[in-house]
Structures are given as structure tokens and as C-alpha cells.
Amino acid sequence: MSEVVLQAEGLTKRYGDLVAVDGLSIEVHRGEVFGFLGPNGAGKTTSINMICGLLQPDSGTVRIDGDSISGQDEAIRARVGVCPQDIVVWERLTCREQLQFMGEMYALPRQTAIQRSQQLLEELDLIEKQNAQARTLSGGMQRRLNLALALVHDPEIVILDEPGAGLDPQSRVKVREYIHALARSKTIILTTHNMDEADRLADRVAIIDHGRLLELDTPSALKRRVGEGDVVEIELQGEIDAQKKPSIEKELAPIVDAVLLDPEDKQVTVRARNAVAKLAAVIEALERHSLSVGEMRLRENTLEDVFIQLTGRRLRS
Amino acid sequence: MKALNITRKFLREISREPSLLALILLIPLAFLGITAFAYSEPYQKTHALWVSIGEGGDLGLTEAITAAHYPDGPSVFDVKTVDDNQEANTALETRQIVAYLEVGVDANGGLEATVHGDALNTRFYRASVILDQILFQHADRIVGRTTPLQIVERRYAPSGPSSEFDYYAPGMIVFALLMLIPQTAMLVGRESRWGTLRRLRLSRVHSWELLLGISLAQLAVAVILVLVLLLVALVLGYQNNGSPLLAAIVSLAISLSAIGIGLIVGCFIENDSQAVNLGSTVTMLGVFVSGAFFPMTSTRLFTFLGHSIALFDFFPATHGLLALQQVLNDGAALSDIAFRLGATLLLSLLYFVLGVIFFSRRKLRGENIPLRYR
Numbered sequence: 001m002s003e004v005v006l007q008a009e010g011l012t013k014r015y016g017d018l019v020a021v022d023g024l025s026i027e028v029h030r031g032e033v034f035g036f037l038g039p040n041g042a043g044k045t046t047s048i049n050m051i052c053g054l055l056q057p058d059s060g061t062v063r064i065d066g067d068s069i070s071g072q073d074e075a076i077r078a079r080v081g082v083c084p085q086d087i088v089v090w091e092r093l094t095c096r097e098q099l100q101f102m103g104e105m106y107a108l109p110r111q112t113a114i115q116r117s118q119q120l121l122e123e124l125d126l127i128e129k130q131n132a133q134a135r136t137l138s139g140g141m142q143r144r145l146n147l148a149l150a151l152v153h154d155p156e157i158v159i160l161d162e163p164g165a166g167l168d169p170q171s172r173v174k175v176r177e178y179i180h181a182l183a184r185s186k187t188i189i190l191t192t193h194n195m196d197e198a199d200r201l202a203d204r205v206a207i208i209d210h211g212r213l214l215e216l217d218t219p220s221a222l223k224r225r226v227g228e229g230d231v232v233e234i235e236l237q238g239e240i241d242a243q244k245k246p247s248i249e250k251e252l253a254p255i256v257d258a259v260l261l262d263p264e265d266k267q268v269t270v271r272a273r274n275a276v277a278k279l280a281a282v283i284e285a286l287e288r289h290s291l292s293v294g295e296m297r298l299r300e301n302t303l304e305d306v307f308i309q310l311t312g313r314r315l316r317s
Numbered sequence: 318m319k320a321l322n323i324t325r326k327f328l329r330e331i332s333r334e335p336s337l338l339a340l341i342l343l344i345p346l347a348f349l350g351i352t353a354f355a356y357s358e359p360y361q362k363t364h365a366l367w368v369s370i371g372e373g374g375d376l377g378l379t380e381a382i383t384a385a386h387y388p389d390g391p392s393v394f395d396v397k398t399v400d401d402n403q404e405a406n407t408a409l410e411t412r413q414i415v416a417y418l419e420v421g422v423d424a425n426g427g428l429e430a431t432v433h434g435d436a437l438n439t440r441f442y443r444a445s446v447i448l449d450q451i452l453f454q455h456a457d458r459i460v461g462r463t464t465p466l467q468i469v470e471r472r473y474a475p476s477g478p479s480s481e482f483d484y485y486a487p488g489m490i491v492f493a494l495l496m497l498i499p500q501t502a503m504l505v506g507r508e509s510r511w512g513t514l515r516r517l518r519l520s521r522v523h524s525w526e527l528l529l530g531i532s533l534a535q536l537a538v539a540v541i542l543v544l545v546l547l548l549v550a551l552v553l554g555y556q557n558n559g560s561p562l563l564a565a566i567v568s569l570a571i572s573l574s575a576i577g578i579g580l581i582v583g584c585f586i587e588n589d590s591q592a593v594n595l596g597s598t599v600t601m602l603g604v605f606v607s608g609a610f611f612p613m614t615s616t617r618l619f620t621f622l623g624h625s626i627a628l629f630d631f632f633p634a635t636h637g638l639l640a641l642q643q644v645l646n647d648g649a650a651l652s653d654i655a656f657r658l659g660a661t662l663l664l665s666l667l668y669f670v671l672g673v674i675f676f677s678r679r680k681l682r683g684e685n686i687p688l689r690y691r
Contacts, residue, residue, distance in 0.1 A: 054519060082519050088512035092333045093326065104322045105520035133333070149516065 005030040005187050006051065006157060011060035013046050013211075020046040022211040024060070028157075033183045035202030035219075036191040037303060043211035044191040045085065048159055051189070052082045064157065078106055081155030085162040085191075087142045088149070091135035095126050095145055098134065099152050106153035113152070120148040124178065140171030147175065151182075158182060160190040164197050176201065195303040207307055214310045223301040226309050229257055229273040231299050234282070236266045237292040244289055251285045260308060271305070319522055323530025327504060328537060340593065341500050342542065345493030346549060352489060353553035356481035361387045364444040365414040366394040367405050371421025376428050378420050381455045385447070393447050409435055415444045428456055479556050486550045487641040488609035490564075491634050493542045494571045495603045497535050499596025501579025505531060506586045509680050524681045528673050532576050539572035540565055547645075558648035564641055567658060571637035574665035577672030578603075584679040607634035624656055633664035 006028040013021045021043040028034045036044045049055035051062050053069040062069045067076045090098050096117055103113025121127045124144040129137060134145060143166065150158060163179065164172050179201055182188060192198050198205050199219045206216040215222055240248070245261050248268075252259045256272035268286065272278050275298065283293050331337050368379050385393040399405055405417040417433040430452055434441035457463070508514040517527060543565055551557060582599055586592045604610055606629045613635075615627040629635050640657035643649035651658070 052519060054515065077521055080519075084512060084515070086512055088516050090326070090330065090513055091511075092330045097326075097329065101322060101326050102516070102520060105319060105517060105522050107319070107521075153520075 003030045004028070005065060006189075007063045007066075008047075008051060009061050009063075011047060011050050011057045011062070013043075013050060013055065013057055020211050021050065021057075024208070024211070024213055026206055026213065026216065028187060028189060029204075030187055031183075032203040033179070033188045033190065033201050035198040035205040036189065036208060037193070037195065037198045037202075037205050037307070038191075038208040039193055042193075042209050044193075044208060045161055046211070047208070048082070048161055048189070048191055052080050052159055053077050054082075078153060079156045080159060081150040081153060081157070082159045083147045083150035083161060083163060085165055087139075087146050087166075089134040089142060089145055092133050094131045094133055095121060095137070095148075096130040098145070099148055102149050103152045108153060116152050116154060120151060124148050125174065139166060140168050140174075143167055143171060144175065147178070155186070157187045157189065160188060162192055162194075163190055164192065164194055195307070199303050205303065207303075207310060209307075209311050215306065219303060222303060222306045226258075226271070226301050226305050229271050229301075230275040231269060231271045231301060231305060232275050232279065232282075233297045233299070234268045234270070234286070235294040235296070236268065236286070237294045238290070239266060240268075240291065241289075248286070248289050248291075251288070252282060255281045255285065258309070269305075269308075271301070320526045320529040320533065323517075323522070323527060324533040324537070327531060327534035330504070331500075331534070331538065337500060337503070341493070341496045341538065342545065345489055345496060345542070345546060348492060349486065349489040349546060349550060350553065352485045353482050353550070353555075356485055357554055359391070359480050361389060361391060361479075362440070363392050363395050364416065364440065365397075366416050366418060366444070366448070367397050367399045367408060367414050368418045368420060369399055369402065369405065371419070371429075373422030375420040376422065376455075376459055378428065378430070378452070378455050381458075382418075382448070382451055385451050393451075394444070406433070409433060412438060415440050416448065418448070428459060480554070482554060483556055483646055484642070485610075486555045487645050488604075488607075488638060489550070490543055490546050490568065490641060491571060491607055491609040491638045492600075492604050493546055494539055494568055494637075495575050495600040495607075495609075495634060496597075497539060497572055497575035498579045498582060498600045498603070499593050500538070501531070501535055501576050502582035502586055502596040503589050503592035505580060505583035505676065505680070506592050507589070509583070510587070514680060518681065524673075524677050527681075528580070528676070531580075532573070532669075535576045535579075536569055536572055539568055539575075543568040557645055559644035559646070560650075563644045563649075563651060563654075567637055567640045567644060567654070567661065570658065570661040570665050571634050571641075572665075573662075574633040574668040575600075575603075577665070577669035580672030580676040584676055603632060603634055606632050607638045609634070609638055622656060630660070631664065633661045633668060636660040636664070 004027045009025050011021050011024040012019070024043075024047055026034075036047065038044050046055065050057045050060075051069070053062070064076055064079055069077055069080075093101065099117035099120060100113045103116055104110065108116065121130050124147065126141060126144055126148065129141060134142060137145065147160070147163065150160075160179065163175055167175060176197075179188060179190070190198075190201060202219060204216065204218050205222060207214045207222070215225070217225070240261055249259050249261060252270065255278055256270040256275070258271040260269040262269070270282060279296070286293060366382065368375070368382070370379065379396060379398065382394050383392070383396045387393060405414070408414045409417055412435065415434070415438065419431040419433070421429045423429045432445060432448060434445055508517070544561075547557065547561060547564070578599060579596065582592070582596050586595055606613065608629075613629055615629045617625045617627050619626050636657045640654040640661060643654050643657070
């Protein structure tokens with residue numbers, strides 16, 4: 001697990017004045033599921049495009065087993081398979097035709113391409129639709145075909161860009177199970193803005209924002225870093241006066257370990273050990289500032305809390 | 318090998334899309350049908366001519382006009398002598414006749430002739446040229462003078478078009494081939510828009526393999542187009558005098574330019590409608606410039622290898638059309654069209670290379686990945 005298979009050093013990409021990726025350095029270990037977690041526009045997809053060799057970085061290098069991916073060796077590049085965020089299929093080719101076609105594009109022998117197509121159609125539950133044109137498939141089936149197309153050449157490293165995006169719950173479970181199964185034999189890099197997805201799937205998570213790497217560790221270690229205890233989300237019935245925010249935070253600070261006041265969400269999020277026992281004191285403090293408490297939710301720390309602690313804002317924003 | 322797989326993929330996609338087939342095949346076929354219907358009369362047509370002879374007689378002119386024949390045998394004029402000017406003018410207006418000739422003898426005993434015709438009727442111009450020639454020759458005969466100029470018309474090819482449809486049919490083939498412009502733009506535009514171009518690039522397909530694959534598919538479509546159009550033209554009465562193989566070679570040369578232009582157009586479109594609209598506009602410009610619909614003339618710029626080069630000669634289909642006409646209508650051999658075929662090939666290659674460079678720079682570079690993939 002500790003052997004480095006992919007190494008990115010100082011990756012930087014600019015689009016005009018916008019720095020999409022700013023000096024990103026990561027090491028991905030063989031056989032792990034590596035998650036890129038960050039909000040939309042954080043630079044995840046640009047990073048992926050540079051890692052798979054589709055985009056030339058302005059500076060920095062990407063190496064697979066020590067060999068630069070920007071070189072001309074096709075064999076190195078073919079060790080990576082990319083499943084893009086959008087559904088990228090040929091509408092008027094059947095599932096089988098496009099899998100075989102892509103297999104041949106990856107220079108697989110014809111017979112191997114046929115066998116791999118058959119295997120993937122079965123594994124991703126598309127065998128009944130093997131002769132259907134892609135345009136006639138449901139959204140979920142198209143997503144699975146999208147994934148199959150990234151795997152047809154049996155790559156060692158699989159990059160999944162937002163694999164859960166646009167999936168119905170049933171397909172999401174299927175894809176999640178498939179990624180789990182895939183992780184047994186391959187190194188997986190996945191990008192997501194879904195903290196639950198990253199938490200469930202990734203062995204290690206890199207949190208990035210504005211093109212910069214903020215943290216990189218296992219999900220449990222990241223959550224531990226935020227602090228021990230449970231999180232209570234308290235919805236308020238009135239709005240928080242922005243001017244009163246510092247005094248409310250000051251009042252709550254001795255009671256709980258961490259406080260997040262979100263005037264826009266009309267919500268107070270607190271984290272504390274034995275949070276339930278401290279709730280009465282928290283509610284009293286809020287009421288002293290004329291804030292009526294509505295619904296309350298108790299939960300464990302999530303990666304979103306990590307992100308909030310790192311950036312001061314929510315991941316989904 | 319990868320290029321051939323790409324070719325097969327495109328051909329599959331094209332064959333499964335009726336609207337694409339309609340765009341490229343049905344529209345030229347419709348034009349071909351209309352042309353066959355409208356221009357099926359013999360090219361060396363016998364023109365209806367009414368003659369009104371004055372009191373002094375016509376000094377044998379009507380007889381001379383009646384005696385005029387085309388080299389192949391048919392009479393040039395179907396002559397009818399009339400007295401009623403009004404009736405003749407009505408016949409001209411309704412295009413029942415091509416020209417009306419008033420003949421008389423003046424006070425000096427000279428022949429006096431007035432030719433009436435409809436300036437908007439192109440057939441009048443063709444008839445009047447021959448009529449003028451007959452009139453001057455007859456006048457010379459009257460005064461006992463040998464015509465100082467004897468015109469011997471040696472036709473480029475022995476056969477030539479036998480009807481106007483024969484003349485226009487090769488133009489319809491050129492039109493069909495230029496319809497590859499919107500089709501190419503549509504196909505490559507989709508690859509870019511759908512992200513499949515990116516998928517292909519990830520598979521390490523070289524740009525040249527991709528573009529060769531697309532081009533081979535389009536060239537295969539071009540061959541099918543030419544064969545279908547030629548076959549339908551023959552059914553509609555077209556008289557082919559040349560080698561279909563040579564015609565196919567010329568057609569492939571024209572297609573290459575259409576593919577190159579299509580690649581350029583494909584860089585500027587955002588959806589299929591734009592591909593059809595912009596591509597068809599470029600096609601129609603090409604059709605007119607090449608003279609596929611109507612013969613075009615433009616100012617001569619210079620002479621090259623004994624051939625006059627005008628502005629429109631920088632468009633490959635201009636040479637391609639002439640070569641096709643010479644092959645199909647006149648039965649010209651490869652050596653007869655060497656210059657035109659060479660010019661078509663050279664210019665087409667130039668357009669193709671420009672298209673490849675433009676498309677590669679705009680669509681096959683990492684920096685040009687659509688924003689949503691960044």
C-alpha cells in the first residue's frame with residue numbers, strides 16, 4: 001500500500017488571470033482509492049486532466065512509476081483510464097460497438113477487445129443492452145457505459161471524475177459497489193464534491209480549494225483533526241444579526257469546542273464532547289440574544305466539517 | 318489500423334442517421350431531378366423562327382435559313398413565314414418562338430433585316446448568334462463576295478452534351494460533393510461537443526490517425542454519392558460519354574477540399590443546426606463560384622502553363638467541375654484533363670492541409686478542452 005505509483009509535483013495551471021491549480025503535489029499509492037475533495041471550480045478536473053496527460057501543466061511534473069506522463073511513451077499513458085464527469089459516449093453506436101472500438105483505439109488485439117467488452121458489459125449490468133444504441137439507454141445506464149469505456153483497456157490507474165454525479169440512487173449503489181470491487185485490483189483516483197462519497201470510498205482524501213491542496217490524509221484522521229465529539233446543527237427561527245455574531249461566538253466558546261454561525265443558513269453548528277448534555281446551555285445563550293431555536297440535528301463529524309474548518313465555508317457552496 | 322477503425326465508426330454513425338443521409342444525398346438528388354425535368358431538351362435545339370417577308374422579297378434569305386443544319390443533322394431553325402406582326406410579337410412574348418425576323422429590300426436593292434427577340438430569353442441569344450452568321454454569309458453571296466473569314470469549329474471532344482441536362486448533371490455531382498462540407502463540420506463538431514474527441518485523445522490516437530479516419534469515411538461517402546448520382550442521372554436520361562472511374566478520381570479530389578473546409582467550419586459551430594447553416598452557406602458559395610449551377614466568368618489574373626487563371630480558379634471545385642464535364646460529357650481521357658485534375662488535387666490538398674492544421678490547433682490541443690471539462 002505504501003508504494004508510490006503516481007507522483008505529481010508542483011502542478012500549476014493558469015487560464016489567463018485565473019490560477020486553476022496552484023503548485024499541487026501529491027503521491028498516490030498503489031492499490032489505494034485516492035479522493036480529491038473540493039467544491040465545484042476548486043481545480044479538481046484540471047488537476048485530473050494534467051495527471052492523465054490531457055492537459056499540459058504550466059509547471060510541474062506527473063510521473064507514473066517514475067516515468068513522466070508528458071513523454072511520448074504511449075504505454076505509460078495507457079496505464080491510466082479516465083471516466084469523465086460528463087457522459088461521453090457515441091450516441092449512435094451500440095454499447096458493444098463502442099467498447100470494442102475504444103479497445104481497438106487503445107491498441108488491444110481485436111479478440112482481447114471483444115473479451116474485455118463482454119466482461120465489462122456483464123460486470124456493469126449492461127449485457128441486456130449490449131446491442132442498443134447509447135442514445136436509447138437510461139441516464140444511469142449511460143453512466144455505467146461511460147465507466148466501462150474508461151476500463152476497457154484494463155488500466156492500472158483509474159481516474160473517476162465525479163462518478164456519482166447525476167446517478168439515481170440505484171445506479172449510485174451499483175457504481176459504488178463496482179468501485180469497491182475495482183479497488184481490489186486497481187489504483188483509483190476519484191474526484192468528488194460529495195463528502196459522503198469521499199468518506200465511504202476513499203482510503204485517503206486530498207482536500208483542495210482554489211487550486212491549492214489544503215489537507216491530505218485518511219478520512220478518519222482528517223475528521224479527528226477537526227476535534228473529538230459530536231456535531232449539533234441548530235436551526236434558528238429568526239435571522240442572526242451579523243453585528244451580534246462575535247458576541248454570540250464569544251458566549252458559546254466556553255460551552256462547546258467549536259462554533260460556526262451561518263447567518264445565510266440561519267443555522268448554528270456546534271461541536272462538543274457530550275454535546276447533548278451541553279445543549280441546554282447553548283440554547284439559553286442563544287435565547288439571550290433573542291434567537292429562537294427550531295429544529296436540531298445531532299451527527300458525527302464529517303469531511304464537510306473538515307472543509308468548513310479549513311476554509312470557513314460549506315463544501316456545497 | 319486505428320484510422321480504419323475510426324472510418325468504420327463514422328460510416329456506422331452516418332448510416333444510422335437518416336437526417337445526415339438526407340442532407341447529403343436527397344438534396345442533390347432533388348436538384349438533379351429538377352434539372353432533368355427543366356433542361357432535358359436537346360442541346361442543339363431547333364429554334365422556332367417566324368419570318369415576315371416584305372414586298373421586295375427576301376433575296377433567298379428564308380431559304381438559306383431553312384437550309385441551315387447542325388453538324389449532326391438537325392435543322393437549326395424551324396422557319397414559318399407570317400404576315401401578321403402582332404401575332405408574331407405575341408408569339409415572342411409567350412416564348413412560342415425564339416425570334417422573329419422581318420426581311421425586306423431597301424431602295425438601293427440591298428437586303429434589310431430586323432431581328433426581334435426577347436432579351437430575357439437565353440435561347441434567343443444562342444439562336445441570334447447563328448442567325449447573324451447566316452445573314453452575313455447570305456449577304457456576301459448576294460454581292461458575289463467570298464467570305465473573307467471561314468470559321469472552322471473544332472470541338473474539344475467529339476461527343477459533348479446532347480442536352481442542357483447533360484451540361485448541368487456534372488455540376489449536380491459537384492454540388493453533392495460540396496455538401497460534404499456541412500456533413501464533415503457536423504461530425505467533427507459533435508466529436509468535440511460530446512467530449513468523445515477528448516476520449517479518443519486519451520486513448521493516444523494520433524491526430525493524423527483521427528483525421529485520416531474521418532477523411533476516409535467522407536471519401537467513401539463521396540464515392541457512394543458519385544455512383545448514386547450518376548446512376549440516377551443515367552435513369553433520368555443523362556448520356557455519359559466518359560469513364561466513371563476517372564470521374565470518381567476527380568470527385569475524390571474535389572471531396573478532399575470539401576473535407577478540409579468542413580474541418581475549418583467544424584471549429585466555429587456549437588450545434589448541428591449551425592453546422593448545417595454555416596456549412597451549407599459555404600457549400601452554396603462554392604457551388605456558384607465553381608460554376609456548378611451556372612457558368613461563371615471572372616477577370617483573368619495571369620496565365621499558367623498556357624491556362625488562363627482567374628480569381629475563382631483558386632477554388633478547387635472550379636477545376637474539378639471542368640474536369641468532370643470533360644470526362645463525363647466529352648469522354649476526355651486522363652491526359653486531356655491532366656492540368657485540371659492536377660490543379661484540383663493540388664488546391665484540394667492545400668485546403669485539406671489548412672483544415673487539418675486549423676482543426677488540430679483549435680480542437681486537438683489540451684488548452685482547447687471545453688470549459689466544462691476543466
